[in-house]
Amino acid sequence: MPNLDAIDRKILAALQADGRITMQELADQVGLSVSPCHRRVKLLENRGVISRYTAQVDQKALGLHVSVFISIKLTRQKEEDLTRFAKAISKWDEVLECYLMTGNRDYLLRVVATDLAAYENFLKTKLTRLDGIASIESSFALSQVKYSIALPL
Missing domain, CATH: 3.30.70.920 (Lrp/AsnC effector binding domain/regulation of amino acid metabolism (RAM) domain)
Structure with missing residues (x-):
């Protein structure tokens, strides 16, 4: 697994549960302010850990x-x-x-x-x-x- 700390894991868990969560809500959930949370999300995207965002549609x-x-x-x-x-x-x-x-x-x-x-x-x-x-x-x-x-x- 890539080098992920506990906050990265919390961010990923929250985004997997709700990809439309606001950055403020995400930051509150993981215990960061908005700017550092946004930086971490961008880093996860740039590293390819987050590959895309989609809507899950009921078959x-x-x-x-x-x-x-x-x-x-x-x-x-x-x-x-x-x-x-x-x-x-x-x-x-x-x-x-x-x-x-x-x-x-x-x-x-x-x-x-x-x-x-x-x-x-x-x-x-x-x-x-x-x-x-x-x-x-x-x-x-x-x-x-x-x-x-x-x-x-």
Whole structure:
């Protein structure tokens, strides 16, 4: 872990809980005045510890009721094949996460869709049209037990 002191950790915890917190509120929470708190936040940003600020949007509120975890096995695992696959799926909005894996599968994807028909369309018009895929295994999430974007500090 980068060299973070207790105040840096408090700042990160507060920002992970509420990215829209005012600098005054943040300073009050971590026990600093506004100027030093602002300097620390800027330093964390400049060091790449804070990479960006986003709004967390509820998937179901947007009508995206289906979450699918897809295991992909490629026909070959050469660097150019891995790069071609990664470049192709990085353009698809339905793919929220993609991991290069160890073990029996090469990639694990998390995909969202409005319903099964939309997922089938994604599968037929995008994923199965990629060259170099040996197998695709889809697992549908029945419910979400835990979801967090807050990293342990």
